[in-house]
Amino acid sequence: MTFWDKLMNIDRRWVYLCIGIVVIIPAIIPFKVPVSTTLEVERIYDFVESCEAGDYIYLGIDYDPSTLAELDPMTYAILNHAFSKDVNVITACLSQFGPAMAELRLTEVAQQYGKESGKDYCFLGYRPYPAITILSMGLDFQVTFPLDYYGVPVDSLEIMQGIRNLQDVKGVISLTAGNVADFWITYGNGRFGFPLALGVTGVMGADYYQYLQSGQIFGLIPGIKGAAEYEVLSGFETTGLRSIPYQTLSHGVILLFIIISNIGYFASKRKKRT
Amino acid sequence: MRKQIPIYFVFGSGIIMIVQYFIPSEESDWLFTYANDWVIVVGIFALALGIWSLLRSEFRKLKDPKERFYAAVLLFGFFIMIFTGLKAENLEAGSLMFDIFENVLIPIQATIFSLLAFYVASAAYRAFRARTVLATILLLTAFIIMARLLPLGPISEVNQYGVAWILAIPNMAAKRAITMGVGLGAIATCIKIILGIERTYLGHD
Numbered sequence: 239m240t241f242w243d244k245l246m247n248i249d250r251r252w253v254y255l256c257i258g259i260v261v262i263i264p265a266i267i268p269f270k271v272p273v274s275t276t277l278e279v280e281r282i283y284d285f286v287e288s289c290e291a292g293d294y295i296y297l298g299i300d301y302d303p304s305t306l307a308e309l310d311p312m313t314y315a316i317l318n319h320a321f322s323k324d325v326n327v328i329t330a331c332l333s334q335f336g337p338a339m340a341e342l343r344l345t346e347v348a349q350q351y352g353k354e355s356g357k358d359y360c361f362l363g364y365r366p367y368p369a370i371t372i373l374s375m376g377l378d379f380q381v382t383f384p385l386d387y388y389g390v391p392v393d394s395l396e397i398m399q400g401i402r403n404l405q406d407v408k409g410v411i412s413l414t415a416g417n418v419a420d421f422w423i424t425y426g427n428g429r430f431g432f433p434l435a436l437g438v439t440g441v442m443g444a445d446y447y448q449y450l451q452s453g454q455i456f457g458l459i460p461g462i463k464g465a466a467e468y469e470v471l472s473g474f475e476t477t478g479l480r481s482i483p484y485q486t487l488s489h490g491v492i493l494l495f496i497i498i499s500n501i502g503y504f505a506s507k508r509k510k511r512t
Numbered sequence: 513m514r515k516q517i518p519i520y521f522v523f524g525s526g527i528i529m530i531v532q533y534f535i536p537s538e539e540s541d542w543l544f545t546y547a548n549d550w551v552i553v554v555g556i557f558a559l560a561l562g563i564w565s566l567l568r569s570e571f572r573k574l575k576d577p578k579e580r581f582y583a584a585v586l587l588f589g590f591f592i593m594i595f596t597g598l599k600a601e602n603l604e605a606g607s608l609m610f611d612i613f614e615n616v617l618i619p620i621q622a623t624i625f626s627l628l629a630f631y632v633a634s635a636a637y638r639a640f641r642a643r644t645v646l647a648t649i650l651l652l653t654a655f656i657i658m659a660r661l662l663p664l665g666p667i668s669e670v671n672q673y674g675v676a677w678i679l680a681i682p683n684m685a686a687k688r689a690i691t692m693g694v695g696l697g698a699i700a701t702c703i704k705i706i707l708g709i710e711r712t713y714l715g716h717d
Binding site: 246248250253254256257258261271272274276302303304305306307335338339342366367370373374377378381429443444445447448450451463482485486488489490491492493495496498499500503504 | 555610614621632637638642654668669679683688
């Protein structure tokens with residue numbers, strides 16, 4: 239095996255080791271990477287920014303702990319932004335492992351702003367079958383969720399007086415890592431026409447750009463990069479911006495391995511010809 | 513009769529749900545809510561069936577020395593979550609169930625998902641080679657998208673335009689074609705099921 243062949247056949251364990259090392263580096267030597275913002279994230283920021291005190295937004299924390307590294311920064315940034323403007327936040331969870339996690343995040347941020355459950359925000363909890371739940375919330379919150387997460391009747395909550403369903407909120411932002419995003423587009427925006435924005439994982443991002451142009455979603459936060467952009471715009475820095483150096487270095491290493499692999503491929507091909 | 517009744521039932525339910533979706537009214541809302549209640553009821557039966565099936569399978573595995581350990585871990589986790597979750601107050605922070613969720617489930621799920629980074633790196637190293645024209649296009653696209661996170665000075669700004677163009681034009685065209693194809697396929701399949709042409713969901717005799 240020649241040197242060029244070896245470049246094409248590096249043992250995968252070396253690749254794993256390199257990735258392992260570079261994701262440790264930012265933890266030992268912290269540094270910052272400049273983040274430029276994109277239009278799709280700016281639109282969501284502008285939407286929350288345009289809300290006035292007392293306006294309602296629905297924030298769907300529709301993800302599992304498996305993707306919290308990417309989606310948690312979005313949750314924190316949007317909640318901070320909304321609570322800082324005294325916007326009423328209604329939230330629920332359409333992922334079976336999500337409710338306890340969502341409740342932790344919600345109460346953590348709410349406490350920082352002195353917000354009260356049932357008065358300034360409301361956590362409705364979890365219901366199975368996302369498509370049905372979305373369709374049902376589009377008709378009536380109280381039918382879908384007779385009680386909130388804490389067992390309090392939803393119709394007795396101060397925040398729920400004056401709104402009946404998703405059509406009464408100013409907009410819906412769903413943070414999700416699965417096909418719940420499709421359900422929101424099809425059964426939420428498609429059926430009821432309320433403004434919808436999505437926060438999704440990096441790998442899902444490319445799938446949802448088509449809905450931006452068609453106007454079915456007004457904004458999109460793709461992955462940790464999108465979360466970092468929202469943090470830059472809103473000024474609420476959590477783990478989004480702090481995660482960017484890890485992603486930058488790991489992407490750099492992947493690109494380096496791709497370059498090495500292609501150098502080996504072309505050199506090996508040339509040698510065989512000669 | 514074993515096949516005819518379900519087919520009639522599916523036909524009736526399918527037509528009713530289509531009508532209620534496209535004709536919004538109070539009656540439609542009531543019908544939708546009523547149908548949803550039925551979905552939940554059916555789901556509860558399916559849940560019980562699933563639990564019974566899981567327990568039967570795992571208790572059988574307890575007899576196999578190779579599978580015993582994993583089956584025991586699954587059953588232990590299953591029962592501990594049921595017992596800690598039975599009381600409503602246990603859903604609050606600080607309870608045993610919450611601690612298990614926060615300190616066991618969340619790290620496990622996050623760890624498994626994190627492992628993808630290693631596999632993606634290895635797969636990218638092996639797959640992204642400029643063997644053909646199409647492979648070269650794929651390679652260049654991946655390169656531009658991944659490079660958007662690298663601080664490359666003035667090149668970064670140009671790269672951002674490249675990323676925006678790739679996502680908004682070729683990516684969207686391809687995704688839209690796939691989505692429309694999937695949508696048309698789903699409509700065709702639904703019509704076949706409602707009309708009783710597609711019967712595989714009934715199983716075999």
